[in-house]
Each structure stands twice: as C-alpha cells, then as structure tokens.
Amino acid sequence: MKYDEQPTLPPPANTIGAVGWMRKHLFNGPYNSIATLVLGYFLISWMIPIFQWSIFDANWIGETRDACTGDGACWVFIGARLNQFLYGFYPEAEYWRLNLAFILLMIAIVWLVLPQTPRKGWMAIFLLVIFPVIAFFLLYGDAFGLKQVETHKWGGLSLTLVLAVVGIVASLPLGIVLALGRQSEMPIVRSVCVIFIEIWRGVPLITVLFMASVMLPLFFPEDMSFDKLLRALIGITLFQSAYMAEVIRGGLQAIPKGQYEAADALGLGYWQKMILIIMPQALKLMIPGIVNTFIALFKDTSLVLIIGLFDILAIGQAANQDPNWIGFSTESYLFVALMFWVFCFSMSRYSMHLERKLHTGHGNRT
C-alpha cells in the first residue's frame, strides 16, 4: 500500500485567538450567550459609574475641601491626611525611622521571595532575629541617641503592620510548638496544650483585647504597668497561635505513618525527625491554611481600635470626624479597604506561588 505523508495544517481560524476564545468560553450555545450578554450588561452598567466617580470625575489636586467641587470622589481628603493614615501620630521629624524600618522589612521579604537571591537562610535569620531588634529600637527609640516615641503615638498603617508582622512572626512558631504538644505522648504536655488551644479558640478576639487592656492591669500591682500595645500584641499572638496550632495539626495528621517510622528506624531523635522530616512536609501541605490564618490575623488587627489603639481603620474614622472634612467617609473607608486588600492579596498570591514551587510530588507514594 502506498503511504503519503500528510501535511501539518494550522488549526481552523475560528478556534484560535480572541475569536476562538470567545466562542469557546462566552458564546458556546444559546444559554451561555444570553448569560454572557445579561451579565455583561450589568457589569458594564455598574462599572461605568464606579469608574466615573472614583477616577474620571474625582478631584485629585488641591489642599483643602474647596478643591472638591465635582461630583466624583474627593481624594484630596486622603492626600491631606496621608501622613496620618501612614504614620498615625508619630512625630513628623521621626518619620524616617518608620520608613527605614519598612524599607528594611521590604528588602528582607523581597530577598526571601525572589527565587534568584543567594543566602536565603541568613536572610531568614536576619528577618526573624535581628530585624525585630533593629525595628524595636528604630520605632521606640530611647537608645542610640534616638528620641523615645511612646507607643500611644504609633498609629495608622505602620501600627497595623507592626501588629500583623509581630502577630504572624510570633504565632507561627508558637503554633508549631502547641500542635506538637497536642500530639505528644506525654499526657500532661498534651492536656496543657489542648486546654490552652481550646480556651483561646473559644473566646472572641474582642474579648481577648478587652481583657488585655482593661482587666489584666487589675491583676497586677499598681506600680507595675505593661505597655498597652504590648498587651494587645501578646493577646493577638496567643489568640492566633491557637488557630495556627489547629491548622498545623491538620498538616501533621496528613503525613503518613511510614515517614515517622522511617525516621525512627534511621535513628533520628524526636526533634530531628520533626524538624527535618515531618515539619517540612506538613508545612508545605498547610500553606493555604497558614496563609489563610495570616490574612485573617492581618484583618483582625483592626479590632484594636476598640481598646483605643489607632490602626489605619481607626485613623480613617478619626479623619471622618474632622469638621473641615465632613462628608467624605466613603473615600476614607475605601482607601483603608484598598490598603488591607493590597496586603492580603499579595499574601494570597505569594502562597499560591509557593504551593506550586514546593510541589515535589507526593504522587508516587502509597
């Protein structure tokens, strides 16, 4: 039989490119076409006024309320208050200290996040051990010739970040220890961890913060006073570590028994087994859950406004009360929401990236 090699042809024109994509995803059949048109109509009829208000008709330039004449949003208000949104009541001459701490933090994080940078281990140690010390002296001062800035002057986005970063960095290791304790074979250790976790999980964060700010001082002698911010930080950390512990416990349970046995059979001790074998695998499985907890923590920090700490949301509310700027609360809430969203969305995207990167395949294991 004679055999002719068939030529390789390009795919039909209406299956590729933008037209092909639209045919496949938006207009494949009468019902989907109708749904696309109806939803598209609503989407556009909502989007146009939103864009009109927030961008095209908005007032961007100016110093005072008089600059806001059009129908659109008054971003001048945010601009005029930007320093408070970012720095709270921190003295203006010392803003550079917050900026420097923030820049250091960002450098460290970007260093860890980018795949090409060398010596990630040292950077992680810097971020977890050295940076907190530097940041503390930068922010609080009272050493190395830096002026002291008491914590009640801290506020805005920088306070939100302090609460979130400290909460995240401290609650993860504490959560790991609690999760391991809950799995311990020693009954006392196990009960202590179970009781701790269940108590903190059973209490709303608001209650914890009230306890930390109002009730706790009653139990201590009068001359002994903890900083209010420190008390809130401890409350948030303990509260979140209980949640973290449960997330990590879920990850630990997903690791097959054979992994523990192989580590035992090789003669690894308990901590070696946990740190080298079990935790790296469990944490990898738990990235979505851990980041979920981080995001919840980040947003929960706004609750500190009820104990009189001025995080970015509280600053926004305070700005709304300014008699010179009455009537622009929509803008300030939107701005605050946008700030929260930017940070939470970045965490979410990074976690998805990490998940893909760390996937070395549990596929072949039975």
Added chain:
Amino acid sequence: MSNPQPEHDQLMVELRDVNKWYGEFHVLKNINLEVKQGEKIVICGPSGSGKSTMIRCINRLEEHQQGDIIVNGIPLTEDLKNIEAIRKDVGMVFQHFNLFPHLTVLENCCLAPIWVKKMPRKDAEAKAMEYLERVKIPDQALKYPGQLSGGQQQRVAIARSLCMNPDVMLFDEPTSALDPEMIKEVLDVMIELAHEGMTMLCVTHEMGFAKTVADRVIFMDGGQIVEENEPHEFFNNPQHERTQLFLSQILQH
C-alpha cells in the same frame, strides 16, 4: 546451596520469650529466636501471623510487653539510649519504601549519617554515592523519590539504610508493593548484600530468594513460630500440617 558458615558465632539478634499484645489481642506468643552474625533468615507465613510485628519489635517500631530482645549485645528496654544505639546498628527496609519525598535521593541517603552519626556532609555524600552505585542508580541521585519507579525507590531505600553501616538489616516485605517486572532488580540487590555477609532478617514471600540465600526459613502462624529449618528441608520436607498447607497454597502455581 547453603552459604559458608559465618566466622563468628556471635549472636546478633536474640529474642527470648517475647510476648506482645495489641490491646486484648495476643499478637506474639513466646517468640524465641537467635540470629548469629552473618546469618540470613527468611520469615514467611500468612497475613496476620505476626511476622512483620516481630521484626518491627527488633528496632522498637513496636513495643513488646514481655520477654527480652537483645541486639548486638544491647538489651532493648525503655531506655532511650539503648533504643537509639540499637537503631544505629539496625537498618530497615519497608514495604512502601518510606523515602522522604521532600528530599532528593542523595539527601535521603545523607540525612541520617549527617544528623545521627555527625558525619561531615562531604564524607556522607561520598559514601551515599558509593552505595547508590552499589544499588546501580547513581545517575538518579539528584532526583526526587516521586520521579523514580517503585523498584528504583526501593533500591534507594536499601542504600539509605546501608549508609548508616548497619550490622543487621530488617526487610519488611520489600517486594510486595512492587510491580512484577521490578521485583528482580530489588532481589538482586538483596542477594548481593547477602553474599557480602550482611546479617539479614527478611519477611518475604519470595521463595526463590529464600532458597538462594537463606540459612534458615521460619514459618509463623497465629503469633507463633511454627517451624524453623534450613531451606532445602523446609521446602521439601515440611514437618507441620500448617506449613504444608501454606507451602501448597503459595507454591502451587
């Protein structure tokens, strides 16, 4: 057929009147077993007969409740020091390989020498490569276990154990989870190991392997050692009815 007699008659593993219960269930009943240095023991029996449990007691993956287990002169007790010392001397290969999926093949092999024996990383890696060569997969050293076939994974698992220079190797059904075409490559490695004089206890149903390398075959049923004999006698002239039945079931094909 039988291997040359081991030079030393030193006891490597000794089990005396070992009893074990899972809750109410009596899994091991008065187990007595002596394994000399260099001896190869094959343990067979129906599932649930306690054969895996018995060898898992030897390195304390399972705890026995009565009797004495002595490995390389060290009594296995509650004492963590003794357990650690025994685990350094005893290597184990599992049915499901249990390689660490987040580490490369080379890292799997180096991990215990570096952290347990405190060997410098360079030496550990050199040694790991040497053993990976012996199991014939040095070219896979930088891959992750998930990228390897079952037979290759099991050979890595054997190399990983050997990197700790064990005096005894325990094999817990090392070929049961493998596709048929991969069984031979693992058995070949085990046979080579046997010829080098390693003391081995293998739970396996590979009767060909038992005939080739075993000094003794042990048949277990219902938590007891029913019969124990050198392979030729064991297969051609089984004494107990239970053994005869078992052999007729596994050898009829």
